[in-house]
Structure formats: structure tokens, C-alpha cells
Amino acid sequence: MHADSEFVARDPAAHPPALTPIYKTSVFRAPHRPLLSLQNSLSEVTGPAFGQHELGPLDNDLVRNYAQAGGAPVGERIIVHGRVLDGSARPVPGVLVEFWQANAGGRYRHRNDNYDAPIDPNFGGCGRCLTDAEGRYAFRTVKPGPYPYRNRVNDWRPAHIHFSVFGSGFAQRLITQMYFEGDPLIRHDSILQTVPDPAAQQRLVALLDLNASVPLHTLAYRWDIVLRGGRSTLFENRLQGN
Template identity: 60%
Template sequence: MAIQPFAGGEGGFYARDRAWHPPVASPAYKSTTLRAPRHALLSLGQTRSELTGPAFGHDILNPLDNDLIRNFSQDGSDAIGQRLVVYGQIMDENARPVPNTLVEFWQANAGGRYRHKREGYIAALDPNFGGCGRAITDADGYYHFRTIKPGAYPWPNGGNDWRPAHIHFSVFGHAFAQRLITQMYFEGDPMIWQDPIALSIPDRTAVEQLIARLDRHNTTPMDTLAYRFDIVLRGRRSTFFENRVEGN
């Protein structure tokens, strides 16, 4: 017996908790002023167009895609900066791992400068640092990559706004409804709480979900510090009265 009690039908995703995400307009982050839709978003539930999504295999990965310390090296030397391993588990809201999904990341160099044509900060470019990488999660939903700690940098928003050190993340999940771009911050950084972009998220607990924890256990002695950053994608509802193939 198949019934469809809610828009989106059986096995759709939990509705997005928009109060947990930043609103479309957050005045302290000025760029949102003219780019935020004024109309309410139209609730759609999900159809097959949202319940499906692209899949990417290991064949798209280059050998050094998950090593930002070496993947732009011009002269064979490592990128400058504090050496890190960043790793974590991608799960859904039901706490199930999300395996075999593509994770992309990008960041500024140790001085807080991006390799980008519109970048205007005076900090030096590192000739051996590009600033992007990607990985595919393993069977348990884990990803990892090696990088250097990005620097904080000033940006033209308020009179003297600085972004806290952060790494950008893009995650696909297994359905286009799960598509997510977010940012990772570093435990103990006081600048997080002065940042109009982090604070575009209204709930302090939600901001804390984006703060990676120092993980001494996975530190490589005499080499790299480790930070753990778990990411949660949307989860699917159970189906009433019926078991789904995906299991519940």
C-alpha cells in the first residue's frame, strides 16, 4: 500500500529547517542586499528531478587532488604554512554515512590571499599553492585531505571586517536536494564571532556545527596537525507502512 501523505511523496527529504540556515538576506553581509529574493521561496517538496543527482567516480580524481600542500607545486617544494590534515564524516540527518559522494574544497593561502583574478589583498601569493582540491567519501562516508592552514583576511564589507580562517566546502550527496555549499572554521578562533558571514546564521549552535575540532589523536607527529569536520546533509523520511529498498 503506497500512500503519499505529504508533498514530495514517499521517501522524500525532511523539509529544510530554514531557521537553521542563514536567511536569504542578512544586512550585515552587504552583498546579500541586492541578491536576496524578496518573494518567499515556493515550497515544492521533491520530484524525481530533486530526488536524483549526479554521481562521480574515482576516475575523475587526479592523484594529488586531496593534497593541497603539493598539488600546485611549481618547483617541487611544499606550500608554505601550518601543515594540516582535514578529515571528517559526511552523514545525513538520520546519522547514516553518505558514501561515494564528491567533496570539493577551496581556500586562501597561509597569508590569507586567494589565487584569483579579483583578489586585491596585499598578502603575498605562494607560488606553490593553488588552493583547491577534492575527494570522494569512502564506504563509511569519510573524506580527508592535506593542506595548510588558511590565513584570515580583510574584505570590503564594513569599515574593517576580517574573515576568520576558513575552508569552503561543496558537497553533492546522492540527490540534488542535498546539494550544499558551506564553510569550515577552526576551533578557538575568536574572529568567528565577529564575522558577518558566519553570523548570517542566526543560531549560535548552528554556527558551532561549522567549527572543526582539533584532533590530537590523528595528528601526525612532527608533521601535520589534524582537524575533524563532519558535514550533515539532508535525510530522507521513512515511508509509512512499507519498507523501502534503501532500508529504514
């Protein structure tokens, strides 16, 4: 995640090919010509530098950061936590981690989402936090619901949370999705099934963590984000390598 880092070649046995007809959107998005390598500008590889003072006190609490006075979002309250690590399992501190998701009914607060599940007036569905000195991040939210999407006749997305991880510059933004242990829709998901390696698929699944839960109140899930190496997390927008 540093400006002078070298890329490791993408492993085709683990990463999905750009063109994967089972996920029909890839037919339109897959490049038809060889990719070009563009020179990054100095501002793209040296900034920005994120600090704790730039975050709001509720940025990592999706249960409260959009709730109206006296209100609370509908759904199962959960804690999601983990660490951002490099390929040698060393913590990566000061990383801006952003996250966004559907509400408990499977509806995004977005004008293009026309799923007929209701909008939750007390849930905005997005937040952010910085990793600490040990690479740890954590946030509170409600568990997102599944939703149908126009891929095949009856395709549904499993419950998932989107993540964005910034490095030392704007050109080092990585994007991925996290799923939940035990979700029966995972094995039917056309998007996740584009990943050919079952072990790589499992690295996108957060595990239930009762040790981090709040008794009688909130369950917890742990999901570590590994940036490099053989056990790295798969990122949607890292086309050039691992």
C-alpha cells in the same frame, strides 16, 4: 541526498534570514519576491555518478597538487578529515567533496582577489575527494589565513575552507564553509553572525584532533558534515529547507 528525498522545513531559529543587513551583500542578494519551485530534469536528479577513477592521485593533497618541482607552499600544514552523515548518523558513501580556500596569507588564487597578500606559487587552493564506505573523507592542506573584506570599516574573515558536497545528481550540490576551533575572529565575523543559533554556529567549526595528527609534522582538524536532521550542517545554498 537522494532524488526522491523530501525536504524538512527550514528552522528559522537556526538558519540565517536571507536579508541580514549586518552582512551587506545580503541586501543585494536577498530575494524580493517569493521563490519559485522549478521541476528538475531527469539528468539533473540522476547524474552524474562519480568514481574513484575520475580523481587524480593528488586531488586531496593541496600541499603537493600545485607545488612546483622542489617547491612547497608556505604555511602551517594540516589534515582536515571527518564523515558525511545523514540525519540518522548513517554514513553516506561515494559523495564527491570539493574544497577551496585562501593561502596562508589570506589570498585566493583568483583574478578578482586584489588583497595585497602575495600569491603562493606553490599553492593552488583547491581539491576534491570521494567519501569511502564509512562516509569518511580526508585531505591535506595548509591552514588558510584571515583576510579583510569590504563589509564594515574593519571587517575580517576568520580562517575558513569552503566545501561543496554533491548528492546523487547535479541538483543536489550543497555549499558551506568550515572554521577552526579557537579562532578569535569567529565571534567578530559578520557572515557567521547571521546564524542566530550559537549551537548551529558551532557545527561549522572544526575541532582540533591530535589523535589524527602526524607527530612532529602535521596537526589535524575533524569536521563532520551532517546532511539532514536537527543537528545538520548549515549550507549556504539550501534555501528551500534543511
